[in-house]
Amino acid sequence: MNNNVATVLQITDIHKVLGGKEILRGVSMTVDKGELKILIGPSGGGKSTLLQCINFLLPPDQGRIFLDGSEVHFHKKAELYRYRQQVGMIFQDFNLFDHLNALDNVSIALRKVKKIHKAEAGDRAYHELERVGLSDKTDLYPAELSGGQKQRVSIARALAMDPKVILLDEPTSALDPELIGEVLRVIVDLARSGMTMIMATHQIGYVKSLTNEILFMENGRIIEHGPPEKLLSADADTRCRGFCEMLKDLVREP
Ligand SMILES: Nc1ncnc2c1ncn2[C@@H]1O[C@H](COP(=O)(O)OP(=O)(O)O)[C@@H](O)[C@H]1O
Numbered sequence: 504m505n506n507n508v509a510t511v512l513q514i515t516d517i518h519k520v521l522g523g524k525e526i527l528r529g530v531s532m533t534v535d536k537g538e539l540k541i542l543i544g545p546s547g548g549g550k551s552t553l554l555q556c557i558n559f560l561l562p563p564d565q566g567r568i569f570l571d572g573s574e575v576h577f578h579k580k581a582e583l584y585r586y587r588q589q590v591g592m593i594f595q596d597f598n599l600f601d602h603l604n605a606l607d608n609v610s611i612a613l614r615k616v617k618k619i620h621k622a623e624a625g626d627r628a629y630h631e632l633e634r635v636g637l638s639d640k641t642d643l644y645p646a647e648l649s650g651g652q653k654q655r656v657s658i659a660r661a662l663a664m665d666p667k668v669i670l671l672d673e674p675t676s677a678l679d680p681e682l683i684g685e686v687l688r689v690i691v692d693l694a695r696s697g698m699t700m701i702m703a704t705h706q707i708g709y710v711k712s713l714t715n716e717i718l719f720m721e722n723g724r725i726i727e728h729g730p731p732e733k734l735l736s737a738d739a740d741t742r743c744r745g746f747c748e749m750l751k752d753l754v755r756e757p
Protein backbone atom coordinates (compact mmCIF):
# COMPACT_ATOMS: atom_id res chain seq x y z
CA MET A 504 0.00 0.00 0.00
CA ASN A 505 1.46 3.37 -0.87
CA ASN A 506 1.15 6.26 1.53
CA ASN A 507 -0.12 8.75 -0.98
CA VAL A 508 -2.93 10.50 0.91
CA ALA A 509 -4.71 11.27 -2.36
CA THR A 510 -5.40 7.59 -3.06
CA VAL A 511 -9.03 6.83 -2.23
CA LEU A 512 -9.36 3.28 -3.46
CA GLN A 513 -6.80 0.65 -4.26
CA ILE A 514 -7.55 -2.89 -5.34
CA THR A 515 -4.88 -5.49 -5.86
CA ASP A 516 -4.94 -8.79 -7.73
CA ILE A 517 -8.69 -9.43 -7.68
CA HIS A 518 -9.70 -12.89 -8.88
CA LYS A 519 -13.19 -14.30 -9.31
CA VAL A 520 -14.51 -17.62 -10.58
CA LEU A 521 -18.20 -17.87 -11.53
CA GLY A 522 -19.84 -21.03 -12.81
CA GLY A 523 -16.44 -22.76 -12.92
CA LYS A 524 -15.05 -20.05 -15.23
CA GLU A 525 -12.29 -17.62 -14.32
CA ILE A 526 -14.03 -14.28 -14.84
CA LEU A 527 -11.46 -12.00 -13.18
CA ARG A 528 -7.83 -13.02 -13.52
CA GLY A 529 -5.90 -10.63 -11.35
CA VAL A 530 -7.16 -7.06 -11.62
CA SER A 531 -5.42 -4.19 -9.84
CA MET A 532 -6.02 -0.45 -9.94
CA THR A 533 -5.56 2.69 -7.91
CA VAL A 534 -8.07 5.54 -7.88
CA ASP A 535 -7.04 8.92 -6.56
CA LYS A 536 -9.34 11.52 -5.08
CA GLY A 537 -11.34 13.35 -7.73
CA GLU A 538 -10.41 10.94 -10.51
CA LEU A 539 -12.81 9.46 -13.04
CA LYS A 540 -11.56 6.08 -14.26
CA ILE A 541 -13.20 4.70 -17.38
CA LEU A 542 -13.59 0.96 -17.76
CA ILE A 543 -14.17 -0.19 -21.30
CA GLY A 544 -13.99 -3.38 -23.30
CA PRO A 545 -15.99 -6.07 -25.02
CA SER A 546 -19.11 -7.49 -23.45
CA GLY A 547 -18.33 -10.45 -21.20
CA GLY A 548 -14.87 -9.12 -20.36
CA GLY A 549 -15.66 -8.83 -16.65
CA LYS A 550 -16.47 -5.14 -16.11
CA SER A 551 -19.70 -5.72 -14.17
CA THR A 552 -18.14 -8.54 -12.18
CA LEU A 553 -15.22 -6.29 -11.27
CA LEU A 554 -17.45 -3.42 -10.10
CA GLN A 555 -19.53 -5.86 -8.05
CA CYS A 556 -16.37 -7.31 -6.50
CA ILE A 557 -15.14 -3.81 -5.67
CA ASN A 558 -18.31 -3.07 -3.75
CA PHE A 559 -18.40 -6.62 -2.37
CA LEU A 560 -21.79 -7.49 -3.81
CA LEU A 561 -19.75 -10.41 -5.11
CA PRO A 562 -16.96 -11.38 -2.74
CA PRO A 563 -13.67 -11.72 -4.64
CA ASP A 564 -11.99 -15.15 -4.36
CA GLN A 565 -8.65 -13.46 -3.95
CA GLY A 566 -7.32 -9.92 -3.76
CA ARG A 567 -7.27 -6.98 -1.40
CA ILE A 568 -9.16 -3.71 -1.24
CA PHE A 569 -7.94 -0.56 0.51
CA LEU A 570 -10.10 2.49 1.19
CA ASP A 571 -8.31 5.67 2.24
CA GLY A 572 -5.18 3.64 2.85
CA SER A 573 -6.71 1.04 5.15
CA GLU A 574 -7.38 -2.53 4.11
CA VAL A 575 -11.05 -3.46 4.31
CA HIS A 576 -11.66 -6.63 6.31
CA PHE A 577 -14.87 -7.85 4.75
CA HIS A 578 -15.37 -10.75 7.13
CA LYS A 579 -16.08 -8.17 9.84
CA LYS A 580 -19.72 -7.23 9.30
CA ALA A 581 -19.40 -3.74 10.74
CA GLU A 582 -16.48 -3.01 8.44
CA LEU A 583 -18.36 -4.35 5.43
CA TYR A 584 -21.41 -2.18 6.19
CA ARG A 585 -19.29 0.92 6.76
CA TYR A 586 -17.45 0.27 3.50
CA ARG A 587 -20.71 -0.14 1.55
CA GLN A 588 -21.91 3.23 2.80
CA GLN A 589 -18.75 4.83 1.48
CA VAL A 590 -18.80 3.17 -1.94
CA GLY A 591 -21.89 4.06 -3.98
CA MET A 592 -23.12 1.96 -6.88
CA ILE A 593 -25.15 2.92 -9.93
CA PHE A 594 -26.59 0.03 -11.93
CA GLN A 595 -27.58 -0.20 -15.56
CA ASP A 596 -31.21 -0.89 -14.59
CA PHE A 597 -31.54 1.74 -11.81
CA ASN A 598 -32.52 -0.64 -8.98
CA LEU A 599 -35.08 1.72 -7.44
CA PHE A 600 -37.83 0.66 -5.04
CA ASP A 601 -41.02 0.69 -7.14
CA HIS A 602 -43.28 1.26 -4.13
CA LEU A 603 -41.45 4.40 -2.99
CA ASN A 604 -41.56 7.85 -4.57
CA ALA A 605 -38.39 9.59 -5.70
CA LEU A 606 -37.88 11.40 -2.40
CA ASP A 607 -38.27 8.23 -0.34
CA ASN A 608 -36.02 6.26 -2.71
CA VAL A 609 -33.30 8.77 -1.93
CA SER A 610 -34.01 9.20 1.78
CA ILE A 611 -34.66 5.61 2.83
CA ALA A 612 -31.05 4.60 3.32
CA LEU A 613 -30.37 7.83 5.20
CA ARG A 614 -33.13 6.86 7.61
CA LYS A 615 -32.60 3.11 7.84
CA VAL A 616 -28.83 2.88 7.50
CA LYS A 617 -27.56 6.23 8.73
CA LYS A 618 -30.40 6.57 11.28
CA ILE A 619 -31.05 10.17 10.29
CA HIS A 620 -34.36 11.62 11.42
CA LYS A 621 -37.16 11.63 8.81
CA ALA A 622 -37.37 15.42 8.34
CA GLU A 623 -33.63 15.86 7.98
CA ALA A 624 -33.35 12.85 5.65
CA GLY A 625 -36.14 14.36 3.54
CA ASP A 626 -34.33 17.72 3.33
CA ARG A 627 -31.13 16.01 2.34
CA ALA A 628 -32.92 13.89 -0.28
CA TYR A 629 -34.60 16.99 -1.72
CA HIS A 630 -31.25 18.70 -2.01
CA GLU A 631 -29.75 15.74 -3.88
CA LEU A 632 -32.74 15.50 -6.21
CA GLU A 633 -32.38 19.21 -6.89
CA ARG A 634 -28.73 18.63 -7.73
CA VAL A 635 -29.71 16.16 -10.48
CA GLY A 636 -32.45 18.43 -11.78
CA LEU A 637 -35.45 16.62 -10.30
CA SER A 638 -36.71 18.97 -7.60
CA ASP A 639 -40.16 18.97 -9.28
CA LYS A 640 -40.39 15.17 -9.40
CA THR A 641 -39.94 14.27 -5.73
CA ASP A 642 -43.48 12.86 -5.33
CA LEU A 643 -43.41 10.67 -8.42
CA TYR A 644 -42.98 6.90 -8.35
CA PRO A 645 -40.50 5.07 -10.60
CA ALA A 646 -43.34 3.98 -12.93
CA GLU A 647 -44.12 7.68 -13.52
CA LEU A 648 -40.53 8.59 -14.39
CA SER A 649 -38.60 8.22 -17.65
CA GLY A 650 -35.51 6.00 -17.71
CA GLY A 651 -33.28 9.07 -17.61
CA GLN A 652 -35.15 10.46 -14.60
CA LYS A 653 -34.97 7.08 -12.84
CA GLN A 654 -31.23 6.93 -13.36
CA ARG A 655 -30.89 10.47 -12.00
CA VAL A 656 -32.87 9.43 -8.90
CA SER A 657 -30.46 6.56 -8.46
CA ILE A 658 -27.51 8.96 -8.74
CA ALA A 659 -29.15 11.25 -6.15
CA ARG A 660 -29.59 8.23 -3.88
CA ALA A 661 -25.90 7.40 -4.14
CA LEU A 662 -24.91 11.03 -3.52
CA ALA A 663 -27.12 11.27 -0.44
CA MET A 664 -24.90 8.76 1.35
CA ASP A 665 -21.95 11.12 0.84
CA PRO A 666 -19.75 8.35 -0.61
CA LYS A 667 -16.00 8.51 -1.08
CA VAL A 668 -16.27 6.85 -4.46
CA ILE A 669 -19.10 5.97 -6.83
CA LEU A 670 -19.05 2.93 -9.14
CA LEU A 671 -21.18 3.24 -12.27
CA ASP A 672 -21.95 0.16 -14.35
CA GLU A 673 -22.95 1.28 -17.86
CA PRO A 674 -25.38 3.84 -16.41
CA THR A 675 -26.79 4.87 -19.78
CA SER A 676 -26.90 1.59 -21.66
CA ALA A 677 -30.52 0.78 -20.74
CA LEU A 678 -31.73 4.22 -21.85
CA ASP A 679 -33.40 5.32 -25.06
CA PRO A 680 -30.90 7.38 -27.07
CA GLU A 681 -32.65 10.70 -26.43
CA LEU A 682 -32.35 10.21 -22.65
CA ILE A 683 -28.64 9.42 -22.53
CA GLY A 684 -27.53 13.06 -22.62
CA GLU A 685 -29.40 14.17 -19.49
CA VAL A 686 -27.77 11.39 -17.43
CA LEU A 687 -24.29 11.92 -18.88
CA ARG A 688 -24.55 15.65 -18.14
CA VAL A 689 -25.19 14.86 -14.46
CA ILE A 690 -22.17 12.51 -14.43
CA VAL A 691 -20.01 15.12 -16.13
CA ASP A 692 -21.05 17.70 -13.51
CA LEU A 693 -20.15 15.24 -10.77
CA ALA A 694 -16.74 14.59 -12.30
CA ARG A 695 -16.13 18.34 -12.57
CA SER A 696 -17.17 18.83 -8.96
CA GLY A 697 -14.42 16.43 -7.90
CA MET A 698 -16.38 13.22 -7.23
CA THR A 699 -14.20 10.11 -7.37
CA MET A 700 -15.69 7.56 -9.78
CA ILE A 701 -15.09 4.38 -11.71
CA MET A 702 -17.44 4.08 -14.66
CA ALA A 703 -17.94 1.26 -17.12
CA THR A 704 -19.31 2.91 -20.25
CA HIS A 705 -19.24 2.84 -24.02
CA GLN A 706 -19.94 6.58 -24.25
CA ILE A 707 -16.26 7.24 -24.60
CA GLY A 708 -16.56 10.33 -26.78
CA TYR A 709 -18.57 12.12 -24.13
CA VAL A 710 -16.32 11.41 -21.16
CA LYS A 711 -12.81 11.07 -22.52
CA SER A 712 -11.94 14.70 -21.79
CA LEU A 713 -12.76 14.11 -18.11
CA THR A 714 -10.66 11.03 -17.47
CA ASN A 715 -6.96 10.70 -16.96
CA GLU A 716 -6.99 6.94 -17.36
CA ILE A 717 -8.91 4.48 -19.45
CA LEU A 718 -8.72 0.83 -18.40
CA PHE A 719 -9.34 -1.56 -21.27
CA MET A 720 -10.60 -4.86 -19.98
CA GLU A 721 -10.81 -8.15 -21.83
CA ASN A 722 -11.06 -11.76 -20.66
CA GLY A 723 -10.91 -10.78 -17.00
CA ARG A 724 -7.79 -8.65 -17.21
CA ILE A 725 -6.91 -5.02 -17.76
CA ILE A 726 -4.85 -5.45 -20.90
CA GLU A 727 -4.23 -1.77 -21.67
CA HIS A 728 -4.41 1.34 -19.56
CA GLY A 729 -3.38 4.93 -19.93
CA PRO A 730 -4.61 8.43 -20.70
CA PRO A 731 -7.06 8.77 -23.60
CA GLU A 732 -4.44 10.67 -25.67
CA LYS A 733 -2.21 7.64 -25.48
CA LEU A 734 -4.77 4.87 -26.01
CA LEU A 735 -6.99 6.62 -28.54
CA SER A 736 -4.73 8.89 -30.61
CA ALA A 737 -4.97 8.46 -34.38
CA ASP A 738 -1.65 6.64 -34.53
CA ALA A 739 -2.15 4.52 -31.41
CA ASP A 740 -1.83 0.83 -32.22
CA THR A 741 -4.02 -0.29 -29.32
CA ARG A 742 -6.85 -2.78 -28.87
CA CYS A 743 -8.67 0.03 -27.10
CA ARG A 744 -8.59 2.28 -30.16
CA GLY A 745 -9.75 -0.53 -32.43
CA PHE A 746 -12.61 -1.25 -30.07
CA CYS A 747 -13.63 2.41 -29.80
CA GLU A 748 -13.49 2.83 -33.60
CA MET A 749 -15.88 -0.09 -33.89
CA LEU A 750 -18.16 1.43 -31.22
CA LYS A 751 -18.44 4.67 -33.17
CA ASP A 752 -20.77 2.94 -35.61
CA LEU A 753 -22.82 1.35 -32.82
CA VAL A 754 -23.00 3.87 -29.96
CA ARG A 755 -24.81 7.11 -30.50
CA GLU A 756 -23.13 10.00 -28.70
CA PRO A 757 -25.64 12.55 -27.46
N1 LIG B 1 -23.33 -15.71 -11.99
C1 LIG B 1 -22.57 -16.07 -13.04
N2 LIG B 1 -22.28 -17.38 -13.29
C2 LIG B 1 -21.51 -17.73 -14.32
N3 LIG B 1 -20.96 -16.86 -15.18
C3 LIG B 1 -21.22 -15.56 -15.01
C4 LIG B 1 -22.02 -15.08 -13.93
N4 LIG B 1 -22.08 -13.73 -14.00
C5 LIG B 1 -21.34 -13.38 -15.07
N5 LIG B 1 -20.83 -14.47 -15.68
C6 LIG B 1 -19.97 -14.48 -16.86
O1 LIG B 1 -18.87 -13.65 -16.57
C7 LIG B 1 -18.37 -13.06 -17.76
C8 LIG B 1 -18.13 -11.60 -17.52
O2 LIG B 1 -19.37 -10.96 -17.36
P1 LIG B 1 -19.52 -9.43 -16.97
O3 LIG B 1 -18.74 -9.15 -15.74
O4 LIG B 1 -20.97 -9.18 -16.94
O5 LIG B 1 -18.82 -8.71 -18.20
P2 LIG B 1 -19.08 -7.26 -18.82
O6 LIG B 1 -19.75 -6.42 -17.78
O7 LIG B 1 -17.71 -6.78 -19.21
O8 LIG B 1 -19.95 -7.47 -20.03
C9 LIG B 1 -19.38 -13.38 -18.85
O9 LIG B 1 -18.85 -14.41 -19.64
C10 LIG B 1 -20.59 -13.85 -18.07
O10 LIG B 1 -21.29 -14.82 -18.81
Ligand SMILES: [Mg+2]
Nearest residue numbers: 550551552673
Ligand atom coordinates in the same frame (compact mmCIF):
# COMPACT_ATOMS: atom_id res chain seq x y z
MG1 LIG C 1 -21.52 -5.39 -17.78
